[in-house]
Amino acid sequence: MAVYTDITEGALRGFLEAYDIGRLTAYKGIAEGVENSNFLLHTTEGPFILTLYEKRVNPDDLPFFLGLMEHLAARGISCPLPLTRRDGTLLGELAGRPAAIITFLEGIWLRQPEAPHCAALGRALAGLHRAGEGFALKRANALSVEGWRPLWEKARERADEIAEGLRAGIDAELAFLERSWPKGLPSGVIHADLFPDNVFFIGDALTGIIDFYFACNDTLAYDVATCLNAWCFDDKSGVYDAAKGQAFLAAYQAERPLTPDEVAALPLLARGSALRFFLTRAYDWLSMPPGALVVKKDPLEYWRKLRFHQTIETAEGYGLTG
Ligand SMILES: Nc1ncnc2c1ncn2[C@@H]1O[C@H](COP(=O)(O)OP(=O)(O)O)[C@@H](O)[C@H]1O
Numbered sequence: 001m002a003v004y005t006d007i008t009e010g011a012l013r014g015f016l017e018a019y020d021i022g023r024l025t026a027y028k029g030i031a032e033g034v035e036n037s038n039f040l041l042h043t044t045e046g047p048f049i050l051t052l053y054e055k056r057v058n059p060d061d062l063p064f065f066l067g068l069m070e071h072l073a074a075r076g077i078s079c080p081l082p083l084t085r086r087d088g089t090l091l092g093e094l095a096g097r098p099a100a101i102i103t104f105l106e107g108i109w110l111r112q113p114e115a116p117h118c119a120a121l122g123r124a125l126a127g128l129h130r131a132g133e134g135f136a137l138k139r140a141n142a143l144s145v146e147g148w149r150p151l152w153e154k155a156r157e158r159a160d161e162i163a164e165g166l167r168a169g170i171d172a173e174l175a176f177l178e179r180s181w182p183k184g185l186p187s188g189v190i191h192a193d194l195f196p197d198n199v200f201f202i203g204d205a206l207t208g209i210i211d212f213y214f215a216c217n218d219t220l221a222y223d224v225a226t227c228l229n230a231w232c233f234d235d236k237s238g239v240y241d242a243a244k245g246q247a248f249l250a251a252y253q254a255e256r257p258l259t260p261d262e263v264a265a266l267p268l269l270a271r272g273s274a275l276r277f278f279l280t281r282a283y284d285w286l287s288m289p290p291g292a293l294v295v296k297k298d299p300l301e302y303w304r305k306l307r308f309h310q311t312i313e314t315a316e317g318y319g320l321t322g
C-alpha cells in the first residue's frame, strides 16, 4: 500500500475548502502504487483522487505533469484532469506535501493482460505519442542513461544481498549501455512508466491511462521498449510472449510506424529500460524503511528480462517482421 504520508480528516476538510467539489462524505488510502500517497475521496459531487507527492517527485516538475494531463485530455486522451482550485491554481499543500486532486477514471487494471489488451495498449501508446506533440513544457528524463550510474552507486555495494553476482553483471551491463546508448531517434513526450497498473480497462476496452509522474521528453521508442518489458512477458514463466509482443507492436505501428533506426535500436532500448526498472527496484529493495506501507517490487524480475534482451540481436527476436 502506498501511503507514506497520512492525513487527518480535519486537515483534509481544510484542504478541500480551496476546491469547489462539494462536501466530503468518505475517504481512504489507496492500497496500490509505489511512488506517491494516494487517497480516494468521495464527496457529494462524486469520487476524486487526492495525491500527495513524495520523495522521487521534484516539486518543480509538477507543472509539467499536471499541465501534460490537461494537454492530453484536451486532445482526446482518456487521462485524469487536475482540478482547478478556487484561486485558479492546480496545486496546494497537505500534511507538508505538495498535493493535487485529479478526476477519477473508471475501470480496473489487468493482472494478466492478453494479446488483445496489448494491441489496445499499442494503439493507445501511439495515440499518446501523437497527442503529446505541441506540449509546450519540457522535462528531461532523469532516469535515462545519465541517471543510471548515480542510482547504481547507491545500490551497488549491497547488490549481492539481492542475488549473488548481480554487482558484476550490472557493472558490465551499465558500462555497455553507456557506450552504446542510441542517439538521435525520434523524440517527444513519453509516459515512461506505462505498466499494466497504469492502464485501465472495462472488459477488453482500454478506458484510461494514469500516473504521469515519470513523463518526460525522450526517445519515443523507449516507451515502446518499456511496454514490451512490462506487458509482453508471461507472468508465471517469465518467458517473452511473442504473440503479445506482435500484437502490441503491430497496433502501435498501425498508428505510428517505427523508423528503421527505431526498429534497429529496440533490443538496446529494451535492455536500457529493463536496467532502469531494475535499478529503482533494487534501490527501493535495499532502502525501504521497515514498516513502510508499500509492496516492494522484485528487482530480479527485471534482471531476468535484461538477460533475455542480451540474447536478442534484432527486433525480429520480438516477433517484429517486415
Ligand atoms: N485518476 C484515477 N482514477 C482512478 N483511480 C486512480 C486514479 N489515479 C490513481 N488511482 C488509483 O491509485 C493507484 C495508485 O496510483 P498511481 O498514480 O499509480 O500511484 P503512484 O504514483 O504512487 O504509483 C492506482 O493503481 C489506482 O488504483
Ligand SMILES: N[C@@H](CCOP(=O)(O)O)C(=O)O
Binding pocket: 032, 033, 034, 035, 193, 195, 197, 198, 211, 277, 280, 281, 297
Ligand atoms: N512501475 C514501476 C514502479 C512505479 O510504480 P507505479 O505504481 O508508479 O507504476 C515498477 O514496476 O518498478
